[in-house]
Amino acid sequence: MNTRSTSRFSRAALPLGIAAVMTLSACGGGSSSGESSGSDTDTSAFSINLDDCEDPASATEPITDTFDIGYSAPLSGPVAGAVELATAGYDARLAAANEAGGIDGVMIEVNYKDDAFAPDKAKANGTEFIQNDGVDALATFGTGALSAMVDDQNAACVPMLYPSSSTADFADIEAFPWTTTILPLATNEAKFLVNLIQERYPDGVSVGVAENPTASGKVQGDAFQEVAKEMDLPIDAVVSDGDPVAAATELKAEGVEVVYHGGVTGTCAAFDSARGRIGYEPELVLKPSNCVNAVEYIAAGNAADGIELGAFGKDPNASENEGDEGVAMYKEQMDAAGVPAEIQGNAVAVSGWTQADLVVNTLEQAAASEEGLTRLGVMMAARDQDYASPMLINGIKWYSTPELLTGIDGFRPIKWVAADEEFVPAGEIISIRP
Template structure:
C-alpha cells in the first residue's frame, strides 16, 4: 500500500493495525470528519507532525547528487574486528550500485566516524553528522550507540537506516518514526530459541544464561528470560560472561544442561574456549544470530562443536549454495571491490552486505514514489518492505509494515561443525511473521 503524507500539514500518515493506538493529539482534527486523507477520521492511522522536526523543510527536500550516510562505528575497541568485516560487505555493495550509476543518478556516499563502541562518542558523532555535515541518513553498530543517538536523530527527522541492533525499544513507530533496525528483534529471536529448546527437551532441562555485559548483550538476555518465562521454562542461573571461565564454572556447578550465551559479535567464542578449558559440555549451547563469525569458533576448537543459532544469511562457502544466484552476485561484487577471500566467506561480511542491500532497495523504492527521493519518502519506503534480499536464506524476507517492524521474518537453525570449520543446516526455515 502507499503511505500518503499531507504536505500542507507537514505530517506523515502511517496506518496502525490497532485502533486503540490512534493518537488524536498527534495531528488531525478530533471532530471525526469524513475525509479519508485525514488520519483522525480513520482509526487505522495516526499522523506524525513534521513541524516537530528541528528543520521541517529538510524532510521533504529533494535529494540530488549524493545520498549521504553518516556511519558511527566502533572502528577501534572490543568489536572493531567484526566491524571491519561488516563494513567490507557494506562498502562493496554500495560501490557496486554506484558503479551502475546509483539510484536514478544519485550515488550513495558513506562517511565513517569511530565511536569505539562508546555511547557518548556515538552521540557526539551523531551531532556532528546531523548539524555540521547535514547527512541524509545515519547508521550505527550496537544498541548502546543507537540509544545515545536515537533521540537527536528523531528530533532532526534524519532516517536511521538499518543499524546493527536487536533491541525492540525503538521499533515503536509513533515514538521513533525515523528509526528502523536490521538485526532480528531480540524478542522474536528469543521465542524461536525457546521453542527450539521445548522441541529438543520435551521432558525439561536445566537452563542457564551466560550474559554479555554490553547493552546489546543485556537486551538479548532480558528477551530470552522473558520468552522463557512466557513458555514456563525456568532459568536456573544467569552468569556474566565478563569472565568467561567464571561464567562457565558457575553454570557447570549449577548443573545447567542448556546454555543460552547472549554474546556479541567479536566476543562470542570466548565463552566456548572457556568451557573447553574446564571441561564443561552442556547438552546444548545456543547463541543469538549475530554470533556467526567463524573465526571465533575456529579459535575455540572442539569446544564449540555443536553450538547452534538461528541463521538468516546465506553462507557463500556452503556447497549447497554454489549455484545460488544471490551468492554469485555477492561474490562478484566482493571480488570486484578487492575484498580478501577469507573476509568474503565470513558471515559478518554477508550481514554488512545485506545491510547495504536493504538500504539500496529502500532508496530505489523511495526514488520511484510520487515524491521522488526525500528523507520522508525514504522512511515511507523503509516502513513498507517485503523484500527477498539476495543473501537472505531462501524462504526468508525482510518484512515491515507501516505500524510494525518485523524485519527478518524467519530463521533456519544452523550448527557449528568443528571438523569442517563451518556452520551446517540443522533444520528448515521457521517463519516468525505475525
C-alpha cells in the first residue's frame, strides 16, 4: 500500500461575493475510462448554501496543482486485510490517471492515515486532514468512520468522495450536501434480497438474521428487518454474529431455513465456518454485496457452498469477461502498478479500483464544467452521474441526480461454488433505478 504525503498547492482566490447561495448549472462530460454522461435531470435544482461553510471562499477556489485526498482507513485491525486489497485497486486506478496526465495536468495525490476501524481515530484523522493538511477531498472505510467524520467534513465543505458505507442516512442530500458513498444503499439491497426470498419461497419459509455488531453490520441488519416488515416477510430470529458459533447454534435451534447474514468485509465467512462446525445447513444463506472476498469463502470450505448475494462488479477471471474491454484495461493498470494476479482477481480489489474510477470520472466532469475543478464543481459533478464504470457488470451504472443518490442502479445474483472456489451467476440483472 502506498502512502503519499500531500503536496502544497496554489489557488487563485475568488471574490467573497460569490460565496452566498450557489445555484448549480448543468454539467456533464465524457471520460476516457468508460461511457459517461451527466444525468438528464436539471441540476439547476441543486443548491448548496456556501454561507454554511466554515470558509465559504475555499469551496470555489480553483485547484491548480494537485488534487489531494485524505483517506482515513483501517490499515490495522480486524478488516485491514480487506482494506489492503481495496487500496491496491484504488491506488492503481489513480496512478493510471496520473500517468495519463491527471485532470488537465492536475495530479491526484492520496495521503492515508490509519484509524484501526475505530470511529474516534477516524474523526481525529479527518480533523487533521481538514485543518492541517488542507485536503481537497476525503475518503474512508466503514459506516462508523464516516459517521464520526461527516459533520466536520460537511461544515468544512470538503467533498467526501465514495467512502465504503451503505447507510441511507448519508444519502440525505439536504442534510449532507458534501457527502456521497459508494456501496449500494442497504435499503435498496435489502429490497432486492427480500424479493429474492419471496420469489424462491412463495408459500413462506422460516427466516433469521445474523448481524455483525459493528456500525456497518447494524446498518445492514436493520435495513433488512425494516424492508422485510414493509414487504410482509416474517423474521423468526435475530442474532449477533459477535460469537459466530453461538449465532449459528441459536438459528439452528430456531429451525431457521433462510439466513440473512449482515456481515462486514474481512469477517463475512466466520459465521459460515461456525455453521460448518456445528452442522447447521440452512436451505439458503444470503449476504450483502460487500461480502464478496473469495479468500474468506475458500477458508470456510464446503460450509460456504451455495451462499448468494447481489453483485455489481465484474469478475476479471470469469470466462464471460474474456475479451471485455473494461477488464482488459483494469488488468493493464493493475499490472502497471505491480499488483499480483491473485489480488487482481479479488472482488474487493475490483471494488477499490471502481471507487477510484468514480473519483476520476467525477473530477474530469468537474474540470469540464462551468465551475471547473473546485470543491463546488466536484460536488456538482458527483450529483450528476449516469456512468457505466468499466468494471461494473454490463447493464449496471452509477446513477445520481441533484435530488437523489441511487448509486449502483442494479444487482445480479451470484452464488459461491465451493468445489470450484468461485462465484457464478445465479440470475439476471435486477434494476433498482427509480
